[in-house]
Amino acid sequence: EVQLVESGGGLVQPGGSLRLSCAASGFTFSSYWMSWVRQAPGKGLEWVANIKQDGSEKYYVDSVKGRFTISRDNAKNSLYLQMNNLRAEDTALYYCARDLLLRPYQSDYWGQGTLVTASS
Amino acid sequence: QSALTQPASVSGSPGQSITISCTGTSSDVGASNYVSWYQQHPGKAPKLMIYDVSNRPSGVSDRFSGSRSGNTASLTISGLQTEDGADYYCSSYSRSSTPVVFGGGTKLTVL
Numbered sequence A: 001e002v003q004l005v006e007s008g009g010g011l012v013q014p015g016g017s018l019r020l021s022c023a024a025s026g027f028t029f030s031s032y033w034m035s036w037v038r039q040a041p042g043k044g045l046e047w048v049a050n051i052k053q054d055g056s057e058k059y060y061v062d063s064v065k066g067r068f069t070i071s072r073d074n075a076k077n078s079l080y081l082q083m084n085n086l087r088a089e090d091t092a093l094y095y096c097a098r099d100l101l102l103r104p105y106q107s108d109y110w111g112q113g114t115l116v117t118a119s120s
Numbered sequence B: 001q002s003a004l005t006q007p008a009s010v011s012g013s014p015g016q017s018i019t020i021s022c023t024g025t026s027s028d029v030g031a032s033n034y035v036s037w038y039q040q041h042p043g044k045a046p047k048l049m050i051y052d053v054s055n056r057p058s059g060v061s062d063r064f065s066g067s068r069s070g071n072t073a074s075l076t077i078s079g080l081q082t083e084d085g086a087d088y089y090c091s092s093y094s095r096s097s098t099p100v101v102f103g104g105g106t107k108l109t110v111l
Helices: none
Strands: A003-007 A010-012 A018-025 A034-039 A045-051 A058-060 A068-073 A078-083 A092-100 A103-110 A114-118 B009-012 B018-023 B035-040 B047-050 B064-069 B072-077 B086-093 B100-102 B106-110
Touching: A003 A092, A018 A034, A018 A092, A018 A114, A034 A078, A034 A103, A045 A068, A045 A078, A045 A092, A045 B086, A045 B100, A058 A068, A103 B035, A103 B047, A103 B086, B009 B018, B018 B086, B018 B106, B035 B064, B035 B072, B047 B064, B072 B086
Parallel strands: A010 A114, B009 B106
Antiparallel strands: A003 A018, A018 A078, A034 A045, A034 A092, A045 A058, A068 A078, A092 A103, A092 A114, B018 B072, B035 B047, B035 B086, B064 B072, B086 B100, B086 B106
16 A cells, blocks of 8 residues: 655744655655645645656756755655745645656655644 | 636536636646646545546546646546535646646535
8 A cells, every 4th residue: 555654844933944754655666756745724736846766857846946855765765855944935734745657747646744834 | 826727616416517627828738748637625635536638547436537628628527426525626747947737726516
């Protein structure tokens, strides 16, 4: 059974940093593109970033470029999102998602999310 | 403002069919086969319903179908059931600086 479990969310002051983690199991992690997608309270989905199987390609939404870094550790079956210089508008539930095999940009499994709140 | 435009809400009665539209541009929906649809119930994670414009993942009911005409993708749900009531989001690969764009979401109410 495919499982994605996010952790690392919490309350942080604007300008602060957080590192989100996603533990994957039930599939060959190193074979898939992986993504982070967020959802602000009461709002719609927003794609944040994705990363190729070997970490050689990474893409970001414009609003987080230069502040967020996606990475992965295939030996640990884990996905990460380092978030620096957080802003109030980054407040959201952050989902880890597995992209379809050989089809990045479309996610077939999602975790339950971890909540990030940037507020003073 | 979302990159892809969806109606805020649609409604239908059990047994009826409804269609949700998703309008983009020639840089996203009109140019990519990576168009997908997600269903999200309150408090739950999104679920992939359609990928590659019109393909259904294993386990998704054949009452759900996807199509595209020009820059507009559509999700059709036939034989509406009460459990279909949820939020639906379209997404597409985009040739812009942000490679994935979502629609603003459509709330489906099954009356």
